[in-house]
Amino acid sequence: MSRDRSSRTLPALPAVLPFLLVVVVGLLLGRRGRRRDGQAPRPGVVPTPMPVAAAPFEPLPRVAHDGAVSGTGATSAADPASPRPVPDSPDDATRGDDPARAPRRRRRWVPSSLRTVLGLVLVASGLGVLGWVGWQYYGTDFVARQAQQALVQRTEEAWEAQAAGDGPQAPLEVGAAEALIQIPRFGDDYVMPVQTGVGDDVLAEGFGHFEGAAAPGERGNYALAAHRVTHGEPLRKMPELRPGDEVVVTTRDAVHTYVMDTDPNDLVIGFENVWVVxxxxxxxxxxxxxxxxxxxxxxxTTCAELFHTDTRMIAFGHLVSSEPR
Structure with missing residues (x-):
């Protein structure tokens, strides 16, 4: 069996959690960076007082030869009312002789602008990965269902035209499927197209028919593959199939009814086990x-789990009737 693509590589939910953490860390870094760049101080934090302006400059007094002091603002050194010396710097004015009022040393840290940029990068990366996962699980389903419905309608219209002799006899000439499959266990309105091959483009639109396998109703093995998750999820309910359930395959010329013989939960194998086809x-x-x-x-055949897996779930059945359309 060639390796079908019915289990696209997808991260399991636990694998998405690190990217959620990346988004949270990025938001925190960005928030802290913005606060450092100019937001108001947090409540309860006393802002650092502004330095006291220095006193106006006064010229130094002149000292005469006899020791007398003269000049503007001259006072006696012994005068207790004499003013204190003018501080040499603003820090001296605010600090004074009290060590408790000494300015705090700022801790070295990554510049706030760099933290903001880093936070934005982390947020963008995390959201990008989460968006990709969301597209795989939800976006592809929406697109695939639209494509599957269009293919089913196009196939039915082509068959009607061919039956009336108004259209080409080869379904592929009008982009039609080779068959339509119905599984009553999955619902009365369940109809999926079947196309040749098991490549990504085929499985994105429904069931794939393994190349070289028997055609519907013929002797041999009519082997099919489909996604269980993403791309319309044709076989998401595969584990619900039971022996005795019908699978109806309709072609342009006949309706073939198969009955399942095995429970799909009883046979899970690696993709390298080619004997099943x-x-x-x-x-x-x-x-x-x-x-x-x-x-x-x-x-x-379909993937055995809802997320990425290299194992396949298998169910066998046999033909019970073929009737012309």
Whole structure:
């Protein structure tokens, strides 16, 4: 079995948590940076007082030869009312002789502008990853459902035109699917297109038919693959299938009804186990396999888990009827 793309690489929910943390850290850094750049001080914090303006400059007194002091503002050194010396700097005026009033030393830290930029980068990165995950889980579903409905409608219209002799006989000439699949267990309105191949472009629009596998209703193994999560989730309810459930495959010429023989929860294997798409699958371990004696089979394959996985969930069934349209 070629490695089908029914399990696209997606991070599990726990893997998204680090990116949420990145967004939170970025917001905190950006907030702190903005506060450092000019926001008002926090409540309860006493702002640092402004320095007291220095006293007006007065010329120094002149000292005569006899020791007498003269000049503007001259006073006796012994005069207790004489003013204190003019401070040499604003820090001296605010500090004085009280060590408790000494200005605090600012701690060295990353410049606030750099913290703001770093915070914005972290926020943008985290939101980008979360947006990608959101697109994978929700955006692709919306787009795929629209494409699947359009393909189903286009196929039905092409078949009607061909039946009337007004259209080309090859479905691919009008972009139609090779078949339409209905699974009543998944709902009365469940209809999905089936196209050849199991590439990303095919599985994005519904079921893929393994190349080389039998055609609907033919002898051999009609092997199909589909996504269980993202891209319309055609087989999201695969674990709900039970033996006896019908799978109806409609082509341009006939309606083929298959009945499931195995519970998909009973067979989960690695993608490298190619035996499940053989014309007559045989389990090498002697476990779950197709019903014995049946030579017109159907095999449904999808990812075993909702998130990225290299294991596949498998269900086998056999043909019970083929009727012309």
């Amino acid at each position: 053989d014309p007559q699958p045989r389990n090498p371990d002697g476990g779950v396999g197709p019903a014995s004696g049946e030579d017109r089979l159907i095999t449904l």
